[in-house]
Amino acid sequence: MNKLGRATERAMGMSDTAWERHANPWSGWTRVAILPMLAIAIWSRVWIGWWSLVLTVMLIAWIWINPRIFPRPKSIDNWMSQGVLGERIWLANEPGTVADHHIRITRVLTAVAGVGALVFISGLIWLNLAATLFGLAVTMLGKLWFIDRMVWIYREQTHVARIQE
Template structure:
C-alpha cells in the first residue's frame, strides 16, 4: 500500500465518520478509544451470530454499526490527554492533516501498519463470510494488532509534534 492509498483511506474514513473538530475532541477520551478496540470482536460475533439466530443477526450488526458511528460522540472530551490512547487519537489527527510533511521514519511504519490491518481485515472478511473460525480469528487478531501498532505510531507522532511546538513558558 503506497502513501496515496493510505492518504485516501484515511480521508475516506474520516469523511464517512463525519469527524468534526468537536467529535475529535470527544474521541480523544480514552474510553472512546478503548471501547472502539472492542468493536471488532463485537462485529465478528454479530456477523457470526447468523449461525445461531439467522436473519436476526442483521439487527446485531446494525447495533454494532450504530455504535461505531456513535462512539466518538458519546464520551465527553477528556480532562487530560496524558495517556496512550488519547495521544494516539491526537496523533491520528496530525497524520490526517499533515501527511505530506511527516518525517520519513514514520511513513514506512504507518504504511506497514495499515497494510497489516488491511490484510488482516481481508482474511477476517473471508473467514466470517465462509464461517471459517481460523481465518476469522487470525484476520481479526492481525487487523487489531496492525491498528494498535498504528495507534502506537500515532502516539510517537503526537509526542514529536508536541516537542517541536514552542514552549508556552
C-alpha cells in the same frame, strides 16, 4: 498521505468537537472492542439467523456514534488519547508535521491491518473459525501498532511545539 483515512474521516463527519471527544480514552478503547464484537454479531447468524443483522447494524451505528458520545477527556496524558490525537495529525497531512521515518511504517501497518481484515471477512463469510480468529488477530495487531505509531507522532509534534514556544 492517506487518502482512504481522510475519506473515512469525511464520511464519519469528524468535526473538531468529534475529534476532541474521540480523544477520550473510553472512546478509543470501546472502538478497539468493536471488531471482536462485530465478529460475534456476524457469526451469530448461525444461532439466531437474520436477527444477527440487528446486532451488526447496532455495532455499525456505534462506530459512528462513538466519537460523539463521550465527553472531552479530562486529561490526554494516556496512550489512547495521544494515539487519537496523533491520528488526527497524520490525517491532516500538514507539511512538516510528520517525520519521514513514520511514513513508510505507517503505510506498512495499514496494509497489514488491511490484509488481516480481508482474512477476517473471508473467515466470517465462510464461517471458518481459524481464518476469522487469525484475521482478527492480524487486524488488531496492525491497528494497535498503528495507534502506537500515532502516539509517537503526537509526542514528536507536541515536543516540537514546546520547543518553538
